[in-house]
Amino acid sequence: LNRRLAPFGTTIFAEMSALAARTGAINLGQGFPDTDGPEEIREAAVRALRDGRGNQYPPGPGVPELRTAVAEHQLKRYGLAFDPDTEVLVTAGATEAIAASLLALLEPGDEVIALEPYYDSYAACIAMAGGTRVPVTLRPQEGPVGGAAEGRYVLDLDELRAAVTDRTRLILLNTPHNPTGTVLSRAELTAIAELAVERDLLVVTDEVYEHLVFDEAAHIPIASLPGMRERTVTIGSAGKTYSFTGWKVGWITATPELTGAVRSVKQYLTYVSSGPFQYAVAEALRLPDSYYDALRADLRAKRDLLSGGLARAGFAVYRPAGTYFVTTDIRPLGETDGFAFCRSLPERAGVVAIPNAVFYDHREEGAPFVRFAFCKRTSVLEEAVSRLRGL
Ligand code: PMP
Ligand code: GLN
Numbered sequence: 001l002n003r004r005l006a007p008f009g010t011t012i013f014a015e016m017s018a019l020a021a022r023t024g025a026i027n028l029g030q031g032f033p034d035t036d037g038p039e040e041i042r043e044a045a046v047r048a049l050r051d052g053r054g055n056q057y058p059p060g061p062g063v064p065e066l067r068t069a070v071a072e073h074q075l076k077r078y079g080l081a082f083d084p085d086t087e088v089l090v091t092a093g094a095t096e097a098i099a100a101s102l103l104a105l106l107e108p109g110d111e112v113i114a115l116e117p118y119y120d121s122y123a124a125c126i127a128m129a130g131g132t133r134v135p136v137t138l139r140p141q142e143g144p145v146g147g148a149a150e151g152r153y154v155l156d157l158d159e160l161r162a163a164v165t166d167r168t169r170l171i172l173l174n175t176p177h178n179p180t181g182t183v184l185s186r187a188e189l190t191a192i193a194e195l196a197v198e199r200d201l202l203v204v205t206d207e208v209y210e211h212l213v214f215d216e217a218a219h220i221p222i223a224s225l226p227g228m229r230e231r232t233v234t235i236g237s238a239g240k241t242y243s244f245t246g247w248k249v250g251w252i253t254a255t256p257e258l259t260g261a262v263r264s265v266k267q268y269l270t271y272v273s274s275g276p277f278q279y280a281v282a283e284a285l286r287l288p289d290s291y292y293d294a295l296r297a298d299l300r301a302k303r304d305l306l307s308g309g310l311a312r313a314g315f316a317v318y319r320p321a322g323t324y325f326v327t328t329d330i331r332p333l334g335e336t337d338g339f340a341f342c343r344s345l346p347e348r349a350g351v352v353a354i355p356n357a358v359f360y361d362h363r364e365e366g367a368p369f370v371r372f373a374f375c376k377r378t379s380v381l382e383e384a385v386s387r388l389r390g391l
Helices: 012-023 039-050 064-078 093-105 120-128 157-163 186-198 256-269 275-284 289-312 338-349 378-389
Strands: 088-091 111-116 132-140 153-155 168-174 202-206 232-237 250-253 316-318 325-329 369-373
Touching (some): 088 093, 093 256, 153 157, 153 186, 250 256
Parallel strands (some): 111 168
Antiparallel strands (some): 088 250, 132 153, 232 250
């Protein structure tokens, strides 16, 4: 492995899922649902396969049906109008969208501001593009108290402003945010947008958890703020919203110029994305509101089940406003090292989790935080909670 990528040998998700498989522990590490998405959407994929739609190379930018459905989704949900022919690009999951966007938009040496803790592929893709990452740390608003921390993670806007230099090319955002579950507020997004306009920066925003928001939290795409549509690449994915993480269908929406740049790179990464699944995802994007309401209600109940169980087991819990992850602080358990904790957890309690430190450059900032996924069947979460009780 070349020197730039040497630090990224194996992802934490592969490592921890292998640990779960080896020990038979309940895997609350890697974020994937243990029940598949809607039957009718699976049937749509089967129909596409049978009818010979997409079994040969689909069009490079994605099949028109899916590009149109993505454009309709952005318009209906957020009032954002995109031309399906020039402003939508289908990718092999959000992962390819992230890679292709960074490879397309960065010159070697360009700086990228990323909110820390950041999803692991950001660091690797910035490195692939020869960029330099500049982390701005999200911190818990209130120190965790006893077993019941309730504060959210917040962005220090002064720190963000101070991170911008003459080399800064873009800000890489993620909201709702993995791993903290934070949903950036309108005030935070407005400040980021104003900074981007003032310093003429691009924004690449990973919004794969856009529909997984709870209670009074609302997802706001930064592209909808003044001055942002023309400088933003917005990334979405069917994996999270429709519980088909194995299908690897994602997309970007952006101006024709930005979309064209990302498309140029995509051509040489995967050329095209998986055909029949694109037709099925086009149908998924048109599911009625009741689908999204039910998904949120289900995950909200699971969030509360797992958060409550973790708090009773002695963790300080940062109850997430979005995503299907809950971040905890292990210090109330008398622990300080999330890595060591996660490596021993399968043996101690038969559960696998992810040490948030892997998502930090400032490892010491993330050391005591551990992430658990709650996109699992209720019975699985109940069993995990009962196992953790014995810690
Ligand atoms: N971004 C974030 C923040 C994620 O959590 C994930 C999924 N783990 C991805 C991107 C990747 O999405 P996809 O599976 O569509 O490639
Ligand atoms: N996005 C999921 C997570 O954060 C899975 C990531 C992966 O396996 N690369 O857990």
